[in-house]
Amino acid sequence: MSIRIGILGYGNLGRGVECAIKQRADMELKAVFTRRDPKTVSLLTENVPVYSVDEAVNMKDDIDVMILCGGSATDLPVQTPEFAKYFNVVDSFDTHAKIQEHFENVDKASKEGKKVGIISIGWDPGMFSLNRLYAESVLEDGATYTFWGKGVSQGHSDAIRRVEGVKDGKQYTIPKEEALKAVRDGENPQLTTREKHLRECFVVAEEGADKAKIEATIKAMPNYFDEYDTIVHFITEEELKRDHSGIPHGGFVIRSGKTGWNNENTHIVEYSLKLDSNPEFTASVLVAYARAAYRLNKEGQTGCKTAFDIAPAYLSTKTPDELRKGLL
């Protein structure tokens, strides 16, 4: 019998989950739930119903895992605890400062509902977090570095678009090669924000707008750009559409550590991602952890978990024997 999945929220991430389910023989998409008028939402998959989010609870016996595809700012803090009472849930909550609070809320709700809630799944938090934990546990004496990019930052692109005179724009976060090299060479450098990443902006200006002023405003924007070296390119709307409509991302987690009686040996552990589509990769991780949520709950487990709490074998379709024979 396949694992029956529900998707709550049908944006880029929800569509990514839909695509990931299509690839997986052990899963079936049961329904999509939306806050929009369901009649206005058309899925890629045929013969799967779209319902209002208000109807979700009525389907609690028809769905094994609900994958929550809303945003971390306002959707997930409310939705994940709410739905964890009725469903096994997986979310991609990524507001680092509020993860502990979110964990506690989801833990309470999912224990109450005797369900499993897995939070903060994706690549960062998610795969990057796992690599930070493994590398640090193995190389206890060392330093861990996380670099993001090259990739599109949604938040920074939004920030550009709010500048007066800007019609549209896209921002790429780019790790600096010199910084990556110093880390890979085992130098354990102290890196400032400016030394780690570069920000490159592609901006479409409104007709007649003051480009020099736009550029200066972007570069001075606190939190977003002022602590970085920022490059601003002005391009046409057509160029933006042609060359910058993808949502690529990626990054690097590198740990450099020492071993030996006198710490004489250096080791570099590096994990990197190069992703054509940020939401589709995030969705692929969500779906693997949906499988884990289903299995853990079948075993009688309840409560909130993160990637740290879940043995890797739960993510695979292979049996323990197959894993030992094929992947160990």
Add this chain to the structure above:
Amino acid sequence: MSIRIGILGYGNLGRGVECAIKQRADMELKAVFTRRDPKTVSLLTENVPVYSVDEAVNMKDDIDVMILCGGSATDLPVQTPEFAKYFNVVDSFDTHAKIQEHFENVDKASKEGKKVGIISIGWDPGMFSLNRLYAESVLEDGATYTFWGKGVSQGHSDAIRRVEGVKDGKQYTIPKEEALKAVRDGENPQLTTREKHLRECFVVAEEGADKAKIEATIKAMPNYFDEYDTIVHFITEEELKRDHSGIPHGGFVIRSGKTGWNNENTHIVEYSLKLDSNPEFTASVLVAYARAAYRLNKEGQTGCKTAFDIAPAYLSTKTPDELRKGLL
């Protein structure tokens, strides 16, 4: 209270474990057990006793985890099941074809002794296995490639030394750049053995030996060299000692996978290690899993486990709260 560790077998790996324990505040080296005459073994750590392996069982209440540092060919298949009856154990068993049999033997023994036995820990099997599993579970439609090196292969170095006229020698396994590039570019190439790795040998010949014959013999050696492009350098004993006395290693696990409704997006997940000392890094992984063995057994778990069966949080000294706040 610290975790009391025993080391069984005091070669390069055993010494690596000793060094790793020195770095860890939550562990203490309780004793080293050897098959040699204990009086001939002197440790790096002061005031730690060395005993004959025959005395180990007498110390079963004084040691929380025994780390088995013997070889996979003949030591571990016997030692791990034997000691798993009395101790939580961790080993680095790496004979891929016999892992299932070893698992079953250790499982039976450790259940009988109400202990936890963790096998096949290190980097391959070990960290590489974990990365194969995670990447494959996330990117279901794709291909995984493992490359080893650049690093010293003990088995191939031994093979060289058995050739007539060879006084000493060292062999490096080197991944081919073209192959790495094709994989990283998402081409999903079919790679032959010859296309993946190069073998570079540094050989010290006996005086008056026929170097041409040595080179031809090495290159034709079945299983070891015949399926590879092999480079043979003749050097002096002094050069070998000066330039090739380290035991570096490393490698790459790369998964290339597709997502999207029509598999239109490509993602590359890459994990790599660059290790100054192969045995010291392996030892560092063993020690992290020793911590896990201790904790799992404290929780009442028994039986044989691999890295696949253990939630990552068990490896860290940090509390679940600290992990969520600091690493997620």
